[in-house]
């Protein structure tokens with residue numbers, strides 16, 4: 001769907017709550033104050049622009065590694081012809097918020113969209129992306145500006161196991177691995193400032 005139409009739907013779905021407030025209270029509740037749980041969100045046009053650099057193709061599967069309230073995942077579903085989109089999030093309160101948004105999308109918006117959107121599978125999974133199965137992923141996004149060196153080391157090893165040809169859009173960090181071939185770099189505006197987003201392809 002056109003970005004402008006996707007943006008209208010996106011604004012409707014996300015009006016009325018703050019991912020920042022949910023993240024703050026979830027971090028306190030879970031006792032997770034590590035840098036990696038620092039919250040931040042994509043903005044539609046900038047996210048769309050960096051995703052174009054990964055050349056998503058019809059029927060491919062998208063994963064957001066650290067999906068927050070699901071903004072990148074929902075935008076990926078609306079604007080690219082993925083057969084499945086998956087958000088994985090560590091803080092369950094953020095995952096709950098994403099599933100609430102998905103519930104509204106399924107009830108109020110999806111029924112009036114074309115068949116390709118009816119067929120699309122959208123999942124929000126609670127958990128650590130380091131221990132989730134990513135073997136189905138063709139295009140992955142990680143908004144990881146605050147992911148520390150240890151997490152980035154483990155994530156890099158995890159991404160080395162992706163299927164050949166899979167693309168990773170890594171915002172705020174770089175990936176150093178002979179298995180992940182650098183393709184492009186873009187500036188991605190976010191709701192908190194801007195990050196460099198690098199696109200890699202699994203060899």
Ligand SMILES: C[S@@+](CC[C@H](N)C(=O)[O-])C[C@H]1O[C@@H](n2cnc3c(N)ncnc32)[C@H](O)[C@@H]1O
Pocket residue numbers: 036037038039040041042064065066067068069070071072088089090091094127128129130143144145
């Ligand atoms: C900067 S936010 C990005 C949210 C969303 N992707 C976006 O761009 O709008 C990063 C998210 O990653 C989550 N996160 C950090 N480490 C994680 C891990 N190991 N597994 C799953 N989620 C993680 C954080 O809790 C946070 O919600």
